[in-house]
Amino acid sequence: xxxxxxxxxxxxxxxxxxxxxxxxxxxxxxxxxxxxxxxxxxxxxxxxxxxxxxxxxxxxxxxxxxxxxxxxxxxxxxxxxxxxxxxxxxxxxxxxxxxxxxxxxxxxxxxxxxxxxxxxxxxxxxxxxxxxxxxxxxxxxxxxxxxxxxxxxxxxxxxxxxxxxxxxxxxxxxxxxxxxxxxxxxxxxxxxxxxxxxxxxxxxxxxxxxxxxxxxxxxxxxxxxxxxxxxxxxxxxxxxxxxxxxxxxxxxxxxxxxxxxxxxxxxxxxxxxxxxxxxxxxxxxxxxxxxxxxxxxxxxxxxxxxxxxxxxxxxxxxxxxxxxxxxxxxxxxxxxxxxxxxxxxxxxxxxxxxxxxxxxxxxxxxxxxxxxxxxxxxxxxxxxxxxxxxxxxxxxxxxxxxxxxxxxxxxxxxxxxxxxxxxxxxxxxxxxxxxxxxxxxxx
Amino acid sequence: xxxxxxxxxxxxxxxxxxxxxxxxxxxxxxxxxxxxxxxxxxxxxxxxxxxxxxxxxxxxxxxxxxxxxxxxxxxxxxxxxxxxxxxxxxxxxxxxxxxxxxxxxxxxxxxxxxxxxxxxxxxxxxxxxxxxxxxxxxxxxxxxxxxxxxxxxxxxxxxxxxxxxxxxxxxxxxxxxxxxxxxxxxxxxxxxxxxxxxxxxxxxxxxxxxxxxxxxxxxxxxxxxxxxxxxxxxxxxxxxxxxxxxxxxxxxxxxxxxxxxxxxxxxxxxxxxxxxxxxxxxxxxxxxxxxxxxxxxxxxxxxx
Numbered sequence: 001x002x003x004x005x006x007x008x009x010x011x012x013x014x015x016x017x018x019x020x021x022x023x024x025x026x027x028x029x030x031x032x033x034x035x036x037x038x039x040x041x042x043x044x045x046x047x048x049x050x051x052x053x054x055x056x057x058x059x060x061x062x063x064x065x066x067x068x069x070x071x072x073x074x075x076x077x078x079x080x081x082x083x084x085x086x087x088x089x090x091x092x093x094x095x096x097x098x099x100x101x102x103x104x105x106x107x108x109x110x111x112x113x114x115x116x117x118x119x120x121x122x123x124x125x126x127x128x129x130x131x132x133x134x135x136x137x138x139x140x141x142x143x144x145x146x147x148x149x150x151x152x153x154x155x156x157x158x159x160x161x162x163x164x165x166x167x168x169x170x171x172x173x174x175x176x177x178x179x180x181x182x183x184x185x186x187x188x189x190x191x192x193x194x195x196x197x198x199x200x201x202x203x204x205x206x207x208x209x210x211x212x213x214x215x216x217x218x219x220x221x222x223x224x225x226x227x228x229x230x231x232x233x234x235x236x237x238x239x240x241x242x243x244x245x246x247x248x249x250x251x252x253x254x255x256x257x258x259x260x261x262x263x264x265x266x267x268x269x270x271x272x273x274x275x276x277x278x279x280x281x282x283x284x285x286x287x288x289x290x291x292x293x294x295x296x297x298x299x300x301x302x303x304x305x306x307x308x309x310x311x312x313x314x315x316x317x318x319x320x321x322x323x324x325x326x327x328x329x330x331x332x333x334x335x336x337x338x339x340x341x342x343x344x345x346x347x348x349x350x351x352x353x354x355x356x357x358x359x360x361x362x363x364x365x366x367x368x369x370x371x372x373x374x375x376x377x378x379x380x381x382x383x384x385x386x387x388x389x390x391x392x393x394x395x396x397x398x399x400x401x402x403x404x405x406x407x408x409x410x411x412x413x414x415x416x417x418x419x420x421x422x423x424x425x426x427x428x429x430x431x432x433x434x435x436x437x438x439x440x441x442x443x
Numbered sequence: 444x445x446x447x448x449x450x451x452x453x454x455x456x457x458x459x460x461x462x463x464x465x466x467x468x469x470x471x472x473x474x475x476x477x478x479x480x481x482x483x484x485x486x487x488x489x490x491x492x493x494x495x496x497x498x499x500x501x502x503x504x505x506x507x508x509x510x511x512x513x514x515x516x517x518x519x520x521x522x523x524x525x526x527x528x529x530x531x532x533x534x535x536x537x538x539x540x541x542x543x544x545x546x547x548x549x550x551x552x553x554x555x556x557x558x559x560x561x562x563x564x565x566x567x568x569x570x571x572x573x574x575x576x577x578x579x580x581x582x583x584x585x586x587x588x589x590x591x592x593x594x595x596x597x598x599x600x601x602x603x604x605x606x607x608x609x610x611x612x613x614x615x616x617x618x619x620x621x622x623x624x625x626x627x628x629x630x631x632x633x634x635x636x637x638x639x640x641x642x643x644x645x646x647x648x649x650x651x652x653x654x655x656x657x658x659x660x661x662x663x664x665x666x667x668x669x670x671x672x673x674x675x676x677x678x679x680x681x682x683x684x685x686x687x688x689x690x691x692x693x694x695x696x697x698x699x700x701x702x703x704x705x706x707x708x709x710x711x712x713x714x715x716x717x718x719x720x721x722x723x724x725x726x727x728x729x730x731x732x733x734x735x736x737x738x739x740x741x742x743x744x745x746x747x
Contacts, residue, residue, distance in 0.1 A: 095709065102497035102712075120712060124498030262604030262693075266581045405711055416694040421606040434516065441511055 052339040057086035057100075057110040059093040066291070066359040073355065074346050081339050101126050101331070108334040109343050111162060112327050115397040116404035121329075122153050123401050128332040129156040133341050143350075143367045147325045153399050159327030160348030161364025163356065165286045166323030166393045167223060169193075169312060170293075173305040175200060175209060175281045184282065186319070186386055188312040190224065190247055193282065197257040200281035211257035212282040214248060215271045216264050218411040219322065219396045220284070221248055221418065226394045227313055227320040233410065234400045238431045243314070245417050245424045253420055261418035276302035284311060286323075287388075291360045294379040308384040320392040325364055362388075402442060409434050491719035496712045508719035518720065520695045521703040524610065528699060529678040532614050536674055537667075539622040544629035545659070558630070561623035569620070573687035576616045577603065580688075603689050606696045613684055613697055620684075621677070625670050632666030633659070664743045672735055679728050700724050 058067045071083055086107065088096050094117045097110060101121070112118035112127070121127050134141070134157065141148055147161045171184050179200055184192070197211030214220055222233065224244025230236055252260040259269070272292055275283045283289075296302055311321040328348045330340045346352055350370070353363035357374040375385055397403040413431045416422035422430070491508055495501035512518045543561055547554050564572065579587050580602035591599035600608040640658050649657070660667075682701040685691060691698035691706070700720065708717035 098497075098712065099709070120496075121498075124496050124712070126498050260583075262601065263581065263583055266577050266585075266603060408706070408710065412692065412694045415692050416606070419601070419604045419606075419693045421693050421696075437514075437516060441515065 051080060051082055052336045053082040053084060054108045054336055054339055054343060055084050055086065055106055056343065057088060057097060057107050059088050059090040059111070059113065061085055061087035064291075064295075066356060066361060069359075070347055070352050070355050073351065074343060077346075078342065081342065083343070106331070106333070106335070108331050108336060108340040109347075110329060110331070112159065112329055115324060115395065115399050116407055118158075118327060118329075119153065119399045119401050119403055122158050122399070125332055127158045128330045128334070128337075129158055130160070130330065130341070130344075131157050137345070139345070143353075143365045143370075145366065147364060150395055151325065151327055151399060159329035160344060161325040162328040162348045162352065163288075163326040164323065164362050164364045164366075165288050165326070166362075166390060167284055167286050167311055167321045168308045168387050168390075169282060169284045169310065170275065170289060171282045171307050171309070172275070172278065172280065173307050174278070179281075183307060184309045184312075186310045188309065189315045190244075190312045191315065193312045194247060194251055194255070194257075197251055197282060198255045201255070201257040207279075209279045210259055210281065212251065212284075213269075213271060213274050213280040214252065214258050214261070214264075215283075215285065216261055216269070216418075218407065218414050221245060221414045222410065223284075223311075223322040223396075224248075224314070226322050226396075227311070227392075228317065229320060229392060229394065232395065232398045234398055234402060234406060238428045238435070241431075242424055242428060245414070245427070249417065249420075249424070252418070261415070265415075272296075275306075276304060278302065278304050287362045290380070294360055297379075307381050308387040310387050310390050318392060319390050320394065321390045322396050323393040324396045327364075402438060405438050405442065406435060409438060487718040487721055490715050491722045493715040493718075495714045497714055501715070504715070508716050509723075511716065512719060512723070517695060517698065518703060521691075521698045521700050524696075524698055525679060525681070525700045528610065528614060528617075528681060529675065532617050532678045532681075533671070533674045535614065535618045536621050536625060537670060539618055540625035540670070541629050543622060543626040544633055545655070547626070548630060548633045558627065561626055563623065564620045565624040569683045570687060572620060573616070573684045576612075576684075577688050580612050604693060606693055609689055609693060609696045613681075613688060616684060616688070617678075617681065621674070625674065628666055628670055629663065632663045636662045661744050665745055668735070668739055668743045672732055675731060675735075676728055679724060 056071065061067050061071075071085060075081070075083060086100075090113075093113050097107075097113075098117060098121070100107065101124075112121060118127075133139075144161050145164075147164050148157070151157060151159060151161060169184055169188070173183065176183055179202070181196060181199055184196065193212070200211035201209060203209050222241050222244065224247065225236075225238075225241035226233070228240050230240045251258050263269075271283055271285055272289070274280055275285075275289075276293070276296055290308070293302075293304075293306055297304070310319050313320055328344045330337070330344055334340045349365055350367070353365035353370045354373055356363040357370045358377065360374065360377055360380055362374075363370060374380070397407060410431060413422070413427045413434070417424055417427045490501070492503060492505060493501040494504045494507075547557055547561075551557060579585050582588060582599075582601040582604050585602070587602070588599040600611075602608050602612040636659065640662070641654060644654050644658055680701055681699055682705065685697050685699055685702050686705070689697040691702050701724070704717045704720045704724070707713050707720065
């Protein structure tokens with residue numbers, strides 16, 4: 001009797017331990033059996049082309065639609081390549097992708113959403129250099145323009161520009177008409193912006209109309225400095241940011257012609273909803289917003305007549321804006337190099353560009369045919385064509401290994417200025433000091 | 444003789460058997476602890492002497508991470524913010540929790556309802572709560588400042604938008620959230636104090652304050668000891684509300700140690716450096732808890 005109980009107890013223990021280890025063992029077995037079946041299959045049908053399954057990740061695949069169109073088209077043209085799509089929410093994309101790559105997830109082709117995470121991934125050897133592949137195919141890099149050079153790290157190319165966005169000034173024609181103020185023009189200065197913003201502001205409470213909206217991103221606060229062309233955010237002197245920051249503080253805290261940073265932050269405000277609500281006169285934002293505005297209007301989410309012009313500039317300087325390019329890249333650990341390159345070439349090449357242009361997004365690949373598709377879209381405001389012809393586009397952040405760390409620091413200091421906790425001069429001095437500290441620590 | 448021997452053998456067998464059963468019951472929990480707590484802690488300890496970005500192989504760099512830490516202004520600011528947060532939150536939480544417990548214990552009608560109401564913040568999701576408080580604290584449209592303005596304060600604090608008030612804002616919210624939990628502990632402690640003591644004190648002519656000071660507090664000291672330790676540990680680990688309400692801002696005004704560890708590891712991908720910071724946090728908590736256990740005999744009263 002007792003022995004039996006003892007045995008049961010022992011058996012239980014044994015079972016627990018076994019089931020525990022079984023959890024660990026399963027994966028190996030599965031992959032092994034998968035490998036076996038693969039082998040069997042290839043043995044059975046040696047002539048037939050092997051079906052390659054690629055893993056591809058992007059953000060808002062289902063909701064935005066254009067990536068879906070690109071992938072579906074690719075699948076139709078390449079039936080031998082299967083694609084599994086990992087759809088990640090835009091806000092979490094960078095974080096989630098990095099964690100997944102670190103966890104050994106075999107994503108073959110993906111977008112690097114922002115320059116700092118791109119540089120980080122290159123540094124971590126997670127992205128394959130494509131110079132060889134480009135040379136082998138004799139790929140014409142001309143349609144990519146100058147953005148191609150900016151993607152290079154240590155002279156090596158790590159991806160094809162899939163999208164190339166830059167900032168413009170969006171405005172709500174209805175509000176300008178109501179207030180009987182002339183629309184913004186392509187040769188506006190920041191002073192025009194500030195004064196018009198003040199004139200547009202009216203009302204109280206629910207009827208409040210703000211002249212402008214300033215998104216709580218650091219880039220919306222430092223772009224005025226970059227427009228001067230006096231260097232980038234990693235190496236340039238931060239004193240270039242002074243008058244831009246002062247201007248924005250004046251608009252928000254003195255003129256009160258835009259909701260202030262702290263309010264926007266605590267309300268979790270987002271430019272898309274705010275502008276489409278129809279009580280904001282002007283908004284400077286990236287070209288990606290064109291697609292969103294058109295799409296939301298088709299979906300009946302807003303009924304605003306909007307227009308675009310080039311970014312305002314500082315008195316007496318040439319047209320200039322900031323931008324960023326989104327590269328499509330290949331995982332350095334991919335097992336299907338040829339198929340992955342085929343997909344990357346498709347997305348970042350002419351085919352992908354045509355689909356993007358149809359959706360009013362600015363592709364990295366730009367030739368006359370693509371430009372024509374873009375301009376002939378009936379949803380695109382005709383007078384807006386000139387707005388797209390900005391000559392000088394400066395990168396928000398260069399593809400530099402410290403871009404991420406410096407970006408966080410700059411964001412913190414700009415936050416101090418925008419919430420009125422620090423003077424512009426003190427913040428700039430602190431930014432210089434902290435940049436030195438970060439450089440020192442990451443030599 | 445032989446019978447005796449076999450009996451003691453039998454006894455041993457029983458003990459042995461019970462032991463195995465006990466271990467069987469402990470095993471599931473222990474396995475979980477082992478995989479999800481013990482191994483990661485060990486890994487973090489090893490990692491703190493390494494440089495690792497999650498992709499390239501880890502490199503042993505000795506004490507460099509620790510050296511770096513004491514020159515890193517973000518770490519130093521976060522360290523002092525954590526200390527400042529803990530040493531205001533803990534006393535405040537305990538005072539509020541104790542006051543609530545005493546009030547509820549003194550025969551308020553509908554005690555269970557009040558207990559539930561005060562316990563509610565502890566049960567509710569911290570994410571939801573933090574978002575709600577973020578709205579409450581809004582400088583221009585928030586209910587708190589609206590109320591302060593009607594009270595005649597023309598220039599109310601800008602709460603989460605101001606460097607001086609962001610930390611107090613987080614502290615107030617944290618106290619509100621956790622006081623109910625500790626109140627329930629104090630309540631059960633109060634219930635176990637024998638009524639005879641109060642009766643005797645009444646006969647001796649003690650007033651309410653004297654009774655509280657000389658009977659309630661000493662008799663409550665075991666509960667107090669437990670609450671202080673739990674509260675301290677939880678305060679040092681503060682993260683969620685800061686992550687949601689302020690993201691460490693404005694600037695670095697509410698950046699605390701765990702937030703710093705999180706951002707070093709998962710934003711900057713310096714896992715070694717983050718592990719080193721986590722080790723420092725562990726040491727701080729360990730030392731404080733150790734000191735408390737050492738000195739508990741001096742003030743904790745276990746006699747009843």
